[in-house]
Amino acid sequence: MFCGVLGGTGIKVSRLCFGTLTIGPLQAGLSINQGAKLIRYAIEKGVNFLDTAEIYGTYPYIKQACQGLKKEIIIATRSYAYTAQDMQDSVKKACRELGREYIDVFLLHEMDSASLIKGHWPAVEYLLKAKEAGLVRALGISTHTVAGVRAATLTPEIDIIHCLINLDGIGISDGTSKDMLAAIKQAAHFDKGLYGMKALGGGHLISRPEEALSFVLRIPELASCAVGMQAKAEVDYNVAFFSRQKVPAETLKQLRQQVRKQKRRLHIENWCTGCGRCVERCRAEALFVADGRVKVNESLCRLCGFCGGVCPEFCLKII
Numbered sequence: 009m010f011c012g013v014l015g016g017t018g019i020k021v022s023r024l025c026f027g028t029l030t031i032g033p034l035q036a037g038l039s040i041n042q043g044a045k046l047i048r049y050a051i052e053k054g055v056n057f058l059d060t061a062e063i064y065g066t067y068p069y070i071k072q073a074c075q076g077l078k079k080e081i082i083i084a085t086r087s088y089a090y091t092a093q094d095m096q097d098s099v100k101k102a103c104r105e106l107g108r109e110y111i112d113v114f115l116l117h118e119m120d121s122a123s124l125i126k127g128h129w130p131a132v133e134y135l136l137k138a139k140e141a142g143l144v145r146a147l148g149i150s151t152h153t154v155a156g157v158r159a160a161t162l163t164p165e166i167d168i169i170h171c172l173i174n175l176d177g178i179g180i181s182d183g184t185s186k187d188m189l190a191a192i193k194q195a196a197h198f199d200k201g202l203y204g205m206k207a208l209g210g211g212h213l214i215s216r217p218e219e220a221l222s223f224v225l226r227i228p229e230l231a232s233c234a235v236g237m238q239a240k241a242e243v244d245y246n247v248a249f250f251s252r253q254k255v256p257a258e259t260l261k262q263l264r265q266q267v268r269k270q271k272r273r274l275h276i277e278n279w280c281t282g283c284g285r286c287v288e289r290c291r292a293e294a295l296f297v298a299d300g301r302v303k304v305n306e307s308l309c310r311l312c313g314f315c316g317g318v319c320p321e322f323c324l325k326i327i
């Protein structure tokens with residue numbers, strides 16, 4: 009597996025990062041045993057970089073997958089905390105639930121503008137202290153916008169930018185993939201460590217995987233790219249692709265069967281009360297309430313599953 013270095017931090021990561029959102033309760037809902045086995049399988053195939061977030065609920069999967077491993081595994085996580093106290097709680101929770109004494113990369117989740125970063129500054133200040141104390145090795149932001157990448161680039165305290173980039177620019181809310189590439193280039197010039205997300209457009213590009221993955225692999229500024237995986241065939245395919253090896257015919261066959269089964273979409277149960285909490289939660293503005301129930305604009309939906317976490321009636325799930 010090829011590796012990259014996260015900018016000035018010197019942290020060395022596999023170019024394929026296991027994005028764990030897909031295995032957890034917000035998406036596939038695999039059991040902890042099943043999810044941990046899949047992560048472990050990817051680790052045995054050469055992946056050393058795991059991406060998660062407090063909201064994903066996947067810390068127990070990662071903890072179990074890493075148990076007894078001698079190999080160094082790099083973990084990146086993030087939270088929405090905006091006060092110093094909340095961020096301290098988030099870092100402690102991550103360490104406790106992941107069974108680690110420190111977190112390699114801790115990000116502020118969905119920082120899509122300079123004003124959001126400014127509003128979360130007490131959390132940044134806590135992360136800087138945590139870095140000094142050895143609880144965190146590097147800090148940064150995750151973002152879906154060009155403005156977020158540009159703002160983080162101009163913030164010296166930020167080491168890492170986890171940004172949304174894919175072939176068709178799906179999910180970039182303030183520009184095109186070309187705009188994002190220009191922002192990524194500038195960030196790398198400032199020695200920021202960069203890794204991508206949503207290379208497959210949240211599932212929308214799943215029928216064109218070679219094209220979509222080749223696109224992100226050709227971006228030299230990205231040390232790695234997080235890809236969500238739910239099955240061994242997906243791990244095999246991605247590992248081969250990111251290692252520039254020929255994908256075995258049997259793996260391709262299994263993957264195609266999986267893709268056919270997997271026309272993913274946001275399912276809304278008919279007992280939705282139309283309370284609107286999920287509408288507020290969706291930063292992609294894909295949800296709206298009409299006739300007393302929530303509805304989704306599929307062309308805007310990134311299939312992230314975040315809305316599911318706030319529904320008191322358990323109405324929302326990616327299927």
Ligand code: SF4
Nearest residue numbers: 280281283284286319
């Ligand atoms: S949060 Fe749940 S109940 Fe409320 S509008 Fe959304 S789907 Fe419906």
Ligand code: SF4
Nearest residue numbers: 290309310312313315
């Ligand atoms: S509707 Fe839900 S799954 Fe779709 S983008 Fe919004 S939060 Fe994500």
